[in-house]
Amino acid sequence: xxxxxxxxxxxxxxxxxxxxxxxxxxxxxxxxxxxxxxxxxxxxxxxxxxxxxxxxxxxxxxxxxxxxxxxxxxxxxxxxxxxxxxxxxxxxxxxxxxxxxxxxxxxxxxxxxxxxxxxxxxxxxxxxxxxxxxxxxxxxxxxxxxxxxxxxxxxxxxxxxxxxxxxxxxxxx
Amino acid sequence: xxxxxxxxxxxxxxxxxxxxxxxxxxxxxxxxxxxxxxxxxxxxxxxxxxxxxxxxxxxxxxxxxxxxxxxxxxxxxxxxxxxxxxxxxxxxxxxxxxxxxxxxxxxxxxxxxxxxxxxxxxxxxxxxxxxxxxxxxxxxxxxxxxxxxxxxxxxxxxxxxxxxxxxxxxxxxxxxxxxxxxxxxxxxxxxxxxxxxxxxxxxxxxxxxxxxxxxxxxxxxxxxxxxxxxxxxxxxxxxxxxxxxxxxxxxxxxxxxxxxxxxxxxxxxxxxxxxxxxxxxxxxxxxxxxxxxxxxxxxxxxxxxxxxxxxxxxxxxxxxxxxxxxxxxxxxxxxxxxxxxxxxxxxxxxxxxxxxxxxxxxxxxxxxxxxxxxxxxxxxxxxxxxxxxxxxxxxxxxxxxxxxxxxxxxxxxxxxxxxxxxxxxxxxxxxxxxxxxxxxxxxxxxxxxxxxxxxxxxxxxxxxxxxxxxxxxxxxxxxxxxxxxxxxxxxxxxxxxxxxxxxxxxxxxxxxxxxxxxxxxxxxxxxxxxxxxxxxxxxxxxxxxxxxxxxxxxxxxxxxxxxxxxxxxxxxxxxxxxxxxxxxxxxxxxxxxxxxxxxxxxxxxxxxxxxxxxxxxxxxxxxxxxxxxxxxxxxxxxxxxxxxxxxxxxxxxxxxxxxxxxxxxxxx
Amino acid sequence: xxxxxxxxxxxxxxxxxxxxxxxxxxxxxxxxxxxxxxxxxxxxxxxxxxxxxxxxxxxxxxxxxxxxxxxxxxxxxxxxxxxxxxxxxxxxxxxxxxx
Numbered sequence: 021x022x023x024x025x026x027x028x029x030x031x032x033x034x035x036x037x038x039x040x041x042x043x044x045x046x047x048x049x050x051x052x053x054x055x056x057x058x059x060x061x062x063x064x065x066x067x068x069x070x071x072x073x074x075x076x077x078x079x080x081x082x083x084x085x086x087x088x089x090x091x092x093x094x095x096x097x098x099x100x101x102x103x104x105x106x107x108x109x110x111x112x113x114x115x116x117x118x119x120x121x122x123x124x125x126x127x128x129x130x131x132x133x134x135x136x137x138x139x140x141x142x143x144x145x146x147x148x149x150x151x152x153x154x155x156x157x158x159x160x161x162x163x164x165x166x167x168x169x170x171x172x173x174x175x176x177x178x179x180x181x182x183x184x185x186x187x188x189x190x191x192x193x
Numbered sequence: 194x195x196x197x198x199x200x201x202x203x204x205x206x207x208x209x210x211x212x213x214x215x216x217x218x219x220x221x222x223x224x225x226x227x228x229x230x231x232x233x234x235x236x237x238x239x240x241x242x243x244x245x246x247x248x249x250x251x252x253x254x255x256x257x258x259x260x261x262x263x264x265x266x267x268x269x270x271x272x273x274x275x276x277x278x279x280x281x282x283x284x285x286x287x288x289x290x291x292x293x294x295x296x297x298x299x300x301x302x303x304x305x306x307x308x309x310x311x312x313x314x315x316x317x318x319x320x321x322x323x324x325x326x327x328x329x330x331x332x333x334x335x336x337x338x339x340x341x342x343x344x345x346x347x348x349x350x351x352x353x354x355x356x357x358x359x360x361x362x363x364x365x366x367x368x369x370x371x372x373x374x375x376x377x378x379x380x381x382x383x384x385x386x387x388x389x390x391x392x393x394x395x396x397x398x399x400x401x402x403x404x405x406x407x408x409x410x411x412x413x414x415x416x417x418x419x420x421x422x423x424x425x426x427x428x429x430x431x432x433x434x435x436x437x438x439x440x441x442x443x444x445x446x447x448x449x450x451x452x453x454x455x456x457x458x459x460x461x462x463x464x465x466x467x468x469x470x471x472x473x474x475x476x477x478x479x480x481x482x483x484x485x486x487x488x489x490x491x492x493x494x495x496x497x498x499x500x501x502x503x504x505x506x507x508x509x510x511x512x513x514x515x516x517x518x519x520x521x522x523x524x525x526x527x528x529x530x531x532x533x534x535x536x537x538x539x540x541x542x543x544x545x546x547x548x549x550x551x552x553x554x555x556x557x558x559x560x561x562x563x564x565x566x567x568x569x570x571x572x573x574x575x576x577x578x579x580x581x582x583x584x585x586x587x588x589x590x591x592x593x594x595x596x597x598x599x600x601x602x603x604x605x606x607x608x609x610x611x612x613x614x615x616x617x618x619x620x621x622x623x624x625x626x627x628x629x630x631x632x633x634x635x636x637x638x639x640x641x642x643x644x645x646x647x648x649x650x651x652x653x654x655x656x657x658x659x660x661x662x663x664x665x666x667x668x669x670x671x672x673x674x675x676x677x678x679x680x681x682x683x684x685x686x687x688x689x690x691x692x693x694x695x696x697x698x699x700x701x702x703x704x705x706x707x708x709x710x711x712x713x714x715x716x717x718x719x720x721x722x723x724x725x726x727x728x729x730x731x732x733x734x735x736x737x738x739x740x741x742x743x744x745x746x747x748x749x750x751x752x753x754x755x756x757x758x759x760x761x762x763x764x765x766x767x768x769x770x771x772x773x774x775x776x777x778x779x780x781x782x783x784x785x786x787x788x789x790x791x792x793x794x795x796x797x798x799x800x801x802x803x804x805x806x807x808x809x810x811x812x813x814x815x816x817x818x819x820x821x822x823x824x825x826x827x828x829x830x831x832x833x834x835x836x837x838x839x840x841x842x843x844x845x846x847x848x849x850x851x852x853x854x855x856x857x858x859x860x861x
Numbered sequence: 862x863x864x865x866x867x868x869x870x871x872x873x874x875x876x877x878x879x880x881x882x883x884x885x886x887x888x889x890x891x892x893x894x895x896x897x898x899x900x901x902x903x904x905x906x907x908x909x910x911x912x913x914x915x916x917x918x919x920x921x922x923x924x925x926x927x928x929x930x931x932x933x934x935x936x937x938x939x940x941x942x943x944x945x946x947x948x949x950x951x952x953x954x955x956x957x958x959x960x
Contacts, residue, residue, distance in 0.1 A: 171927065
C-alpha cells in the first residue's frame with residue numbers, strides 16, 4: 021500500500037516538475053507546479069509530517085501559487101524565442117543537471133549513514149502533529165519563528181515598494 | 194696662533210666670501226660683491242703670511258705640521274681625518290695662490306664692472322680659491338681628491354660663465370670631461386696607495402714608501418703613472434691638453450687666475466708633493482720629464498702660428514708648465530717651484546694686459562686685426578712688455594733666473610738629461626720669439642682705427658659678438674656686459690698690473706745664484722728625505738746656464754723684431770714657404786680632430802646604438818610585451834563577463850557539480 | 862519505504878529544477894523552477910527528519926516555506942515592475958552586467 025502511495029506521489033511530483041520546465045505557456049507551468057506541490061504534500065503524509073503537508077497545501081499551493089496565477093494573468097504569456105544566444109547553454113544545461121543528479125545519487129546510495137537504509141525509527145503517535153510542531157516553534161525555535169515573521173514583514177513592504185506606481189511630482193504650490 | 198690655525202683660517206675666508214656673495218647676490222649693491230671677494234682673499238693672504246711666520250719659527254727639520262678638524266671615516270682599516278698639512282711647500286703655494294688671487298680679484302672688480310652676473314662671478318672665483326687652497330693644504334689623498342674635484346668644477350663654472358655663449362659652454366664641458374679623466378687616474382692612484390701602504394695620510398704614506406716598495410717596482414710605477422694622468426689632465430700636458438686653449442672662452446681674469454697662475458700648477462704641485470714615490474720609481478719620473486719636454490716644444494710651436502691673442506698666451510702657459518713638469522720630474526724641485534712662482538706673476542700680468550688690449554679693441558681677440566696701440570695705451574704696453582720680457586727670460590727678470598735654473602740642473606745631472614737642457618733652450622728661443630711676436634704685432638706698426646679712436650680719448654665700441662664665431666650677442670645675463678674697461682682708466686686694474694709688473698722684474702731677486710737662495714733653503718724643509726734635492730749645480734755652472742739662456746732670449750727677441758718690425762712682409766713670406774709646417778702648427782697638430790675621430794665619434798655611435806637598439810627595441814619591447822600579455826589575458830578573462838544571467842547560473846551549477854565530484858572522489 | 866527513496870527523489874527534483882533555471886528565459890518560469898528546487902530541499906528535510914526520528918527537520922522545512930514565500934513575493938514584484946516599465950520579460954535581454 022505504501023509503495024503505491026509513494027509511486028503515485030513520486031510520479032505526480034516528477035511529472036509536474038518536468039511539465040513546469042517543458043511547457044511553453046507560463047500559465048500552464050504554474051498549474052503544473054500546483055500538481056507537483058500537491059503530490060509532495062502526499063509524500064509528506066507518508067513521512068508522518070501531517071502539519072507540513074497541510075501547510076504545503078494551504079500556504080504553498082493555496083496562497084503562493086495564487087499569487088503566481090495573478091501575476092501570470094497580469095503579465096500574460098510571452099512567446100520564448102527558439103534561438104539560444106548563449107553558446108553551449110542548450111547543450112551544457114541538461115548535461116550539468118544530469119551530472120548533478122548522478123553525483124547526488126551516488127552520494128546518497130553509497131553513504132555510510134545506516135539510518136537511510138531503514139524506514140526510520142519507531143515514532144511516537146504525536147510525531148508531526150500540529151501540537152508537537154507548535155510546541156517546538158514556541159519553545160525551542162522561538163527566535164527563529166519571530167525572525168521569520170520579521171522576514172515576512174520586510175518582504176511585504178519590499179514588494180509594495182517595488183511594484184508601486186511612481187506618482188508624478190506635484191507642481192509648485 | 195699656530196701655523197695650522199692660520200691654515201684653517203686661510204681656508205675659511207674664501208669659503209665665507211663665496212657664501213656671502215652666493216647667497217646675498219640680490220641685496221649686495223653695486224660693486225660690493227667684488228670688494229667682499231677681494232677682501233676675503235686678501236685676508237687669506239694675510240693669514241698665509243701668518244702661517245709662514247709661525248712656520249719659520251720652527252727648526253728646519255720639524256716643519257711638517259698637521260692638524261685635524263674631525264675624523265671623516267674610521268672603520269675597517271680606514272682612518273681618514275679632515276686634516277691639513279702645513280709644511281714649507283704648502284705654505285709657499287698658498288702664498289702664491291692667495292697673493293696672485295688677491296691681485297686678480299682686484300683687477301676683476303673693475304674689469305667685469307658692467308656684467309650682469311657680477312656677484313655670481315665673485316662667488317665662483319672665491320669658491321675656486323677655496324678649492325685650490327684646500328687642494329694644496331690637504332693632508333691626505335682623500336682631501337686632495339676633494340679639492341681636486343672642486344677645482345675642476347670651479348673651472349667649469351668659470352669657463353662657461355657667459356653661459357649663453359654656445360662656444361663657452363662647449364669649452365666648459367670639454368674642460369670638465371678631460372678633468373674627470375684626470376680625476377679617475379688620481380682616484381685609482383689613491384686606491385693603489387691605500388692597498389699597498391694601508392693609509393691615505395701623506396706623512397704616513399711617504400714614510401712607509403721606502404720600506405714597502407723596491408726601486409721601480411711595478412705597482413709603484415703604476416701608482417706614479419696614474420698620478421701623472423691626474424696631474425697632466427689638470428696641468429694641460431700632452432695628451433690631455435686640448436681643453437686649455439678652449440678654456441679661453443672664460444673671462445680674461447679667469448684665464449689669468451685659473452689657467453695661468455693657479456689651477457694648472459696643481460699638477461706640478463702633485464708631482465712635487467708625491468716626490469717619495471717618484472724618486473723610488475725613476476722610470477716614471479723620466480716618463481714624466483719626457484712628456485713635459487714634448488709638451489714644452491709642442492705648445493711653443495703652436496704659439497708661433499695661432500692668431501688669437503688669448504690662445505697664444507694659453508699655449509705659452511702649456512709650454513711653461515712643461516718646463517715646471519720637467520723641473521720637478523728630474524729632481525730640480527726648488528727650481529721648478531721657483532719657476533711656478535715667477536710664471537704666476539708674469540703670466541697673470543700678460544693675461545691682464547691682454548684683457549685691457551681686448552677691451553680697447555672692443556672685443557676683438559685676433560692679433561692680425563691689432564696694431565700700433567703703443568701710443569693709445571701707454572701703461573698697458575709698458576707692463577705687457579715687462580711681462581713678455583719675463584716670459585722670454587730676458588736677463589734680469591724673474592723668468593730669467595727661474596727658467597734657466599731648471600736647464601742648469603738638468604745639465605748638472607748629466608747622462609741623457611742633456612736632452613732636457615737642449616730642448617729647454619730650443620723652447621726658450623721659440624718662447625722669446627712668440628712672446629715678442631705678440632708685442633710687436635699689437636703695439637708696433639700702423640695704428641688700427643680702434644687705436645686712433647683711443648688716442649683721441651674715445652674708447653672704441655662695436656656690436657657685441659662672439660669673438661670666435663662672430664655670432665651676434667646681447668649684453669644681458671649670460672653674456673659679457675656692455676662696457677669695456679682698460680687699465681689706463683680703471684684704478685683697480687692698473688694697481689694690480691703694476692704690482693705684478695714689479696714682481697715680474699724683481700721677483701727673481703729671491704734666488705740669484707751666488708747671492709742668495711731663499712727658495713732653496715725654504716723649500717728644503719719639505720724635501721728632507723729627497724736624494725735629488727741637494728744636487729745643486731755649482732754657482733759657475735749656474736751662471737753658465739743663465740748666460741746661455743739670456744743669450745737665447747735676446748736672439749729670440751731680435752728675430753721677432755726683424756720679422757715683425759724691420760721687414761713687415763717676412764712673416765707672410767715665411768708662411769708661404771713653410772706652408773705644410775705652418776698648417777700643422779696653426780691646427781694645433783690636429784689633436785682636436787684626432788680626439789674627435791678616436792674618442793668622440795665612437796662614443797656617440799655607441800650611445801646611438803644603445804638608444805636605438807637596446808633602449809627602443811629591447812627595453813621598451815619587453816615592457817610593451819608585458820603590457821600586451823596582461824591585456825591579452827584580460828581580454829580572455831573578460832569573455833566570462835557576458836552579462837547573461839543564465840550563463841552565470843550555469844557557472845554556478847557547474848561549479849557545484851565539480852565540487853561534488855571532487856568530494857566524491859576524495860571520500861571514496 | 863526506505864528513506865533512501867525519498868532522498869533520491871529529492872535529488873531528481875532538484876536536478877530538474879536546476880536544469881529548468883538554466884534553460885528557460887521567462888523570469889516567471891525561472892522563479893517557478895526555483896520553487897521546484899526549494900521544494901526538493903523541503904522533501905529531503907522531512908525525509909531526514911523521519912530518519913532521525915525528531916521533528917526539527919520539519920520545523921526547518923516550515924521556515925524554508927516562509928522564506929520561499931518571501932522570495933516569491935519580491936520576485937513577482939520585480940516582474941510586475943519590469944512589465945510596468947515595458948521591459949521585455951526575457952532574462953537574456955538584461956545584459957547590464959556585461960563587461
